[in-house]
Amino acid sequence: MTYPQPFRSVGAMMQEGLDDGPDFLSEEDRGPRAVNVDLQTDATLQVDISDALSERDKVKFTVHTKSSLPNFKQNEFSVVRQHEEFIWLHDSFVENEEYAGYIIPPAPPRPDFDASREKLQKLGEGEGSMTKEEFTKMKQELEAEYLAIFKKTVAMHEVFLCRVAAHPVLRKDLNFHVFLEYGQDLSVRGKNKKEKLEDFFKNVVKSADGVLVAGVKDVDDFFEHEKTFLLEYHTRVKDASAKSDRMIRSHKNAADDINRIASTLYTLGTQDGTELCKFFLKVSELFEKTRKIEARVAADEDLKLADLLKYYLRESQAAKDLLYRRSRALVDYENANKALDKARAKNRDVLQAETSQQICCNKFDKISESAKQELIDFKTRRVSAFRKNLVELAELELKHAKGNLQLLQSCLGVLKGNT
Amino acid sequence: AIEERERLNANTVCAVFTLRKAHVETRQVQINLSSSGKNRSQYVKTPHDVPTHSNRTGINVVFAFTGDGMNAYMAYKVSTRTSLAMFKSKTFFVRRRFSDFLGLYEKLSVKQSLHGCVIPPPPEKSVVGMTKVKVGMDDPSSVEFVERRRGALERYLQRVVSHPTLLQDPDVREFLEREELPRAVNTQALSGAGFLKMINKASDAVNKMTIKMNESDTWFEDKFQEVESEEQQLRKLHVVVDSLVNHRKELCMNTAVFAKSMAMLGNSEDNTALSRALSQLAEVEDKMEQLHQEKAANDFFVLGELLSDYIRLLGAVRGCFDQRIRVWQRWQEAQSTLQKKREAEAKLLWANKPDKLQQAKDEITEWESRVTQYERDFDRIGMTVRKEVLRFEVIKFWEAFLPEAKAVA
Numbered sequence: 001m002t003y004p005q006p007f008r009s010v011g012a013m014m015q016e017g018l019d020d021g022p023d024f025l026s027e028e029d030r031g032p033r034a035v036n037v038d039l040q041t042d043a044t045l046q047v048d049i050s051d052a053l054s055e056r057d058k059v060k061f062t063v064h065t066k067s068s069l070p071n072f073k074q075n076e077f078s079v080v081r082q083h084e085e086f087i088w089l090h091d092s093f094v095e096n097e098e099y100a101g102y103i104i105p106p107a108p109p110r111p112d113f114d115a116s117r118e119k120l121q122k123l124g125e126g127e128g129s130m131t132k133e134e135f136t137k138m139k140q141e142l143e144a145e146y147l148a149i150f151k152k153t154v155a156m157h158e159v160f161l162c163r164v165a166a167h168p169v170l171r172k173d174l175n176f177h178v179f180l181e182y183g184q185d186l187s188v189r190g191k192n193k194k195e196k197l198e199d200f201f202k203n204v205v206k207s208a209d210g211v212l213v214a215g216v217k218d219v220d221d222f223f224e225h226e227k228t229f230l231l232e233y234h235t236r237v238k239d240a241s242a243k244s245d246r247m248i249r250s251h252k253n254a255a256d257d258i259n260r261i262a263s264t265l266y267t268l269g270t271q272d273g274t275e276l277c278k279f280f281l282k283v284s285e286l287f288e289k290t291r292k293i294e295a296r297v298a299a300d301e302d303l304k305l306a307d308l309l310k311y312y313l314r315e316s317q318a319a320k321d322l323l324y325r326r327s328r329a330l331v332d333y334e335n336a337n338k339a340l341d342k343a344r345a346k347n348r349d350v351l352q353a354e355t356s357q358q359i360c361c362n363k364f365d366k367i368s369e370s371a372k373q374e375l376i377d378f379k380t381r382r383v384s385a386f387r388k389n390l391v392e393l394a395e396l397e398l399k400h401a402k403g404n405l406q407l408l409q410s411c412l413g414v415l416k417g418n419t
Numbered sequence: 420a421i422e423e424r425e426r427l428n429a430n431t432v433c434a435v436f437t438l439r440k441a442h443v444e445t446r447q448v449q450i451n452l453s454s455s456g457k458n459r460s461q462y463v464k465t466p467h468d469v470p471t472h473s474n475r476t477g478i479n480v481v482f483a484f485t486g487d488g489m490n491a492y493m494a495y496k497v498s499t500r501t502s503l504a505m506f507k508s509k510t511f512f513v514r515r516r517f518s519d520f521l522g523l524y525e526k527l528s529v530k531q532s533l534h535g536c537v538i539p540p541p542p543e544k545s546v547v548g549m550t551k552v553k554v555g556m557d558d559p560s561s562v563e564f565v566e567r568r569r570g571a572l573e574r575y576l577q578r579v580v581s582h583p584t585l586l587q588d589p590d591v592r593e594f595l596e597r598e599e600l601p602r603a604v605n606t607q608a609l610s611g612a613g614f615l616k617m618i619n620k621a622s623d624a625v626n627k628m629t630i631k632m633n634e635s636d637t638w639f640e641d642k643f644q645e646v647e648s649e650e651q652q653l654r655k656l657h658v659v660v661d662s663l664v665n666h667r668k669e670l671c672m673n674t675a676v677f678a679k680s681m682a683m684l685g686n687s688e689d690n691t692a693l694s695r696a697l698s699q700l701a702e703v704e705d706k707m708e709q710l711h712q713e714k715a716a717n718d719f720f721v722l723g724e725l726l727s728d729y730i731r732l733l734g735a736v737r738g739c740f741d742q743r744i745r746v747w748q749r750w751q752e753a754q755s756t757l758q759k760k761r762e763a764e765a766k767l768l769w770a771n772k773p774d775k776l777q778q779a780k781d782e783i784t785e786w787e788s789r790v791t792q793y794e795r796d797f798d799r800i801g802m803t804v805r806k807e808v809l810r811f812e813v814i815k816f817w818e819a820f821l822p823e824a825k826a827v828a
Binding site: 229232233236237239240243244246247249250251253254257258260261264265267268379383386387390 | 655669684689697
């Protein structure tokens with residue numbers, strides 16, 4: 001199996017995961033949607049989300065597949081899926097014993113429009129107390145924010161699907177094919193309370209187990225090293241992700257303030273027609289434009305940096321899960337060995353013990369083998385994703401800074417020319 | 420081959436980050452322009468900024484710390500450059516304390532306010548500030564405070580000097596020239612004079628509420644409204660600028676924290692090239708933080724201070740209007756007293772007491788002259804107020820223009 005070449009020119013990477021984007025994507029955002037992952041577009045199976053519709057409290061994704069594989073009825077088809085169905089697919093992977101040796105692509109986060117909706121509501125309530133211009137401006141802002149969140153959630157879901165499609169083993173999964181092809185609703189209901197409680201307990205047990213298992217020293221150096229590395233990396237990525245979120249939020253706040261300054265200056269400027277007021281109007285314009293740029297900077301940082309960190313947070317968690325499964329298999333294997341020895345000593349149920357030991361041994365070997373490859377892949381994927389995003393981030397920041405500088409210079413020129 | 424490719428990629432990343440550093444530098448250059456602008460506007464408000472007709476007097480204020488312990492105070496060196504004949508020399512300087520500035524304001528307001536001039540207000544007293552200064556100059560926040568005060572004092576003196584009437588005042592000349600000024604003790608907040616002032620202010624406020632002047636001149640009415648609404652707008656703007664400054668400071672903090680976290684992430688990263696790239700990112704973020712700090716300080720100094728300055732000035736203009744009302748009050752009172760005296764005279768005439776009659780007549784003539792004098796005062800103050808307000812607007816335009824343009828840079 002050949003794995004994707006990790007080091008490519010930036011231009012080629014920009015092409016990946018692209019499609020003729022739907023109308024709601026603006027020109028500059030049509031950049032790589034598979035933001036965080038370096039994937040190889042394989043002609044045999046191409047998946048993307050061609051459209052999405054946001055309704056009351058759910059989002060409907062149109063999953064579009066292009067494939068030349070024989071097991072699909074057609075070469076190209078689309079289905080409509082909701083978030084719960086994605087989660088169902090992910091869970092089916094996790095619960096499948098066969099896939100214990102692979103890093104399961106992390107599930108996309110739930111689309112969360114609550115904050116945005118709240119703000120919209122507050123705006124509607126406070127409509128009477130603001131001037132018309134302020135109201136329209138704030139409404140536009142909120143709509144833009146809503147749109148941005150929407151785009152992000154679409155991208156996350158798409159990345160999940162693309163990862164599954166690119167994985168040599170997972171893409172053959174039957175559930176996945178059903179997900180892609182089955183025309184009607186999969187009638188997957190979200191977990192009810194009882195199941196959620198079960199999940200919760202399962203998690204508790206798992207983490208306790210994980211602590212126990214983690215204490216077992218691994219024979220293989222490679223895995224031992226990986227374990228320590230991943231643990232550390234995971235905590236640090238979590239930390240970095242939280243801090244970057246805070247930073248971007250304060251950036252957005254500053255941009256909002258500039259907006260308010262602009263509108264106040266505008267009201268000042270419209271008092272009467274004196275020179276000073278014309279001056280105010282011009283400065284207010286300047287602030288408007290500056291604010292747009294600042295907001296853009298914050299949004300770009302958010303997209304490239306924060307999302308990247310969040311995604312790798314989830315991926316490193318998935319990798320940790322893989323290691324956990326492997327350690328678990330190792331412990332089982334060793335237990336089976338001990339049981340076999342005991343059985344041999346007592347000369348009872350030897351055959352049974354032998355078979356169980358054999359099973360455990362096989363399982364462990366299989367997991368180890370695939371895990372090694374997966375972890376190496378994870379590393380290369382991570383490096384190239386970081387590289388791509390950081391490069392783009394730097395380029396965007398440069399562009400914005402230059403734009404800002406130009407804006408200020410031109411405004412200064414206008415003001416000076418005014419005297 | 421993989422090693423080579425890795426190295427190539429590391430180089431690309433490093434190149435991109437040097438590019439980004441360059442953009443950081445560009446932004447820094449930008450800020451440097453404005454900070455030198457800031458320095459300029461604070462150090463020398465050269466005469467051509469303010470139309471001072473033929474008055475060529477430049478004022479420059481720097482500070483020096485003197486005294487120690489509880490008696491420590493900040494002494495400001497006021498240097499004047501002038502070509503006017505009434506001063507003893509062309510250039511000279513004196514040392515003044517903050518209470519001296521306040522004392523000057525008190526004297527001027529007592530004398531000049533009756534004539535309806537707009538007296539430029541000095542920067543406000545602040546207990547917090549004073550304790551900071553007393554504590555010592557090591558603390559950066561106290562340095563900031565002193566810097567702000569210095570700038571404000573300089574602007575204050577510039578305004579006083581550019582006002583043609585105030586410049587003629589001997590108190591102003593004394594302030595600028597005399598080596599040692601008597602300590603202006605009645606400016607201290609907790610002194611007897613301070614309390615007296617507070618009581619006076621309270622009674623004034625009550626007076627204003629009770630007397631309703633029937634405005635015969637609509638010009639005053641309109642102007643007053645304008646001034647009030649403008650003050651409100653400026654206050655709003657000031658609040659927003661304040662919040663911007665706060666958010667920028669927050670951004671600074673968060674960026675610093677983020678930079679550290681990125682550095683740690685870079686440390687734990689396996690791949691050396693990526694690790695290097697991440698640590699460079701951390702460095703760049705650090706620089707961004709400094710940039711943001713400068714921006715915040717800039718905004719605060721130039722915009723925020725300017726706005727609070729103007730709010731105070733507008734308050735002074737309003738005080739001018741109030742003065743006019745008070746003079747009118749006096750005139751009315753004098754008129755009513757005159758009326759009473761005339762009635763008394765009539766009574767006396769009727770009661771036929773010749774000596775008292777003469778006394779009454781004298782009183783009446785005295786009061787009549789007073790009434791006419793007050794009337795004339797009222798008219799004069801009306802005219803002066805008009806002139807002042809117009810002048811104020813012109814000054815305001817020029818003063819506002821330059822610093823804001825510099826802030827933009």
